[in-house]
Amino acid sequence: MGVKLSIGDFSRMTHLSVKALRHYHEVGLLEPAQIDPFSGYRFYVPAQLPAAQVIRRFRDLGMPLDQIRAVLQAPDVEARNEVIVAHMQRMEAQLAATQATVASLRSLLERPASGPVAVEHRSAAPVRAVAITEQVLWADLEQWWLDAFTELDAILRATGVRAAGPRAALFAAEVFEQESGEVTALVPVAGAVPGRGRVRDYVVPGAELAVAVHRGAFADIDQTYAALGTYVAEREIGVDGPIREVYLVTSLDTEDEAAHRIEVCWPVFHAK
Amino acid sequence: MGVKLSIGDFSRMTHLSVKALRHYHEVGLLEPAQIDPFSGYRFYVPAQLPAAQVIRRFRDLGMPLDQIRAVLQAPDVEARNEVIVAHMQRMEAQLAATQATVASLRSLLERPASGPVAVEHRSAAPVRAVAITEQVLWADLEQWWLDAFTELDAILRATGVRAAGPRAALFAAEVFEQESGEVTALVPVAGAVPGRGRVRDYVVPGAELAVAVHRGAFADIDQTYAALGTYVAEREIGVDGPIREVYLVTSLDTEDEAAHRIEVCWPVFHAK
DNA sequence: TTGCTCCTCACGTCACGTGAGGTGGC
DNA sequence: TTGCTCCTCACGTCACGTGAGGTGGC
Secondary structure, eight states, X not given: OOOOEEHHHHHHHHTOOHHHXXXXXXXXXXXXXXXXXXXXXXXXXXXXXXXXXXXXXXXXXXXOHHHHHHHHHOSSHHHHHHHHHHHHHHHHHHHHHHXXXXXXXXXXXXXXXXXXXXXEEEEEOOEEEEXXXXXXXXXXXXXXXXXXXXXXXXXXXXXXXOBSSOEEEEEOHHHHHSSEEEEEEEEEBSSOOOOBTTBEEEEEOOEEEEEEEEESOGGGHHHHHHHHHHHHHHHTOBOSSOEEEEEEEOTTTOXXXXXXXXXXXXXXXXXX | OOOOEEHHHHHHHHTOOHHHHXXXXXXXXXXXXXXXXXXXXXXXXXGGHHHHHHHHHHHHTTOOHHHHHHHHHOSSHHHHHHHHHHHHHHHHHHHHHHHHHHHHHHHHHHSOOOOSOOEEEEEEOOEEXXXXXEXXXXXXXXXXXXXXXXXXXXXXXXXXXXXXXXXXXEEOHHHHHSSEEEEEEEEEBSSOOOOBTTEEXXXXXXXXXXXXXXESOGGGHHHHHXXXXXXXXXXXXXXXXXXXXXXXXXTTTOSOGGGOEEEEEEEBSOOO
């Protein structure tokens, strides 16, 4: 069997800490070649160095021990690469998330400490519109939103009807509270439009609303929601009813995120 | 004091889980405005919504609770921004690390499963050189390496002496085992060169060496080290003495990482 | 009585690091 | 005897999530 290496020697040769080696033993990732039955001393052999290197390499690359086990036990290169690819995809996802986070932090710093949002009270009259109403999962919202407005736009083009106001949407409270609920995407129109598929005529009900304008990246709209929600809650003026968003300028209009404007409208007790 | 909100209501309003709210109470980050002494029920008030939003926002951005506490307690915008900047810098560091990881994983997949490294045995004769020898911390190695060779190159230019071979370095085993040790950077020369500052004449001692060539990014050289170290250890032919690196092609010669070539040389018992 | 909301433990997560307290051989 | 290396618990990390088991009011 050749040389036996104490855990200290093996640690120095592999740059894995003694504690880590004990841990790998404990979880069965890398068992010592031999254990002294009297003293409990662990002994390793040089033939274990390649496995130790694989462990160290992939730990450095952020791979969890379970997957390293899978790499070590992979019967061939394809199986091994499958595990590596899966890990790489997770790391890429994390990369994207961190990039978004950094961008968000940067905008937090650059925004001139917006202070309390400006909230306007408004009495909205009923409005005629073409609309799509469906039950939507929170997670699917973004895609659903894009599809719905693309379809509404297409119908208006096809029928030659012109929009009588900016696009808007209504969200039942459940969408925010239970991750799924009824959503209506709509475009105001002056007259009737023949329904087609899931598109219907719809009359947006009148309402008393507290309105805040969100400026900038859509990804940050939760801030405006939070600020407006707080405004309403602190004044105890909230009433039941769907939340509305009015899309003054969005990605459908311009690529320039800084120019985006969305009105967030919260139903309230009375326009003061 | 206005409305009292149960933990469930407050959870729905803030999108913070009930468990999270209890946790924030426990660690003193967000204390309920009131606690029923009989039932232990927690009650919140709308005035706590802004703090809850700050917590949620920064948690989403990966900030630890301790720093969120600092943000909430910051006396002014500058103090607040300081915490945010510090966090952003950590996130950016993480970003860079993840990018390197993904690149490394990709190269692992693209490299055609190199298999065991090719190891050549070599009898190296003593060689005359100009050299800088110093005690170096593992963490400082890269910068030290660059400075040393820049200085050696400058001296050769200044004295009109031509290099008689590729740049090389000797690393005492302690550099790898204890994070600090003696390192020698050298350039072979045919004759004597007047010493200047920390630059000395030096004769690289002869040695029996096992040699593996590392190709590609310097950041991956630990793989070649590992492979060669394993080769030597498994054959039990290692002897004491510094490890050598011979810089056939490096960043000092070309920007093209794929073209880089470094010989890693391990002292062994005999050239077989 | 059934449902719903709230409560308090207690444990798990992930990969070790940090002691504490003790042993065996030079 | 002193140092060094090895050992085994046991606990901490970080921010909760996941039960278990129980209560109070409609």
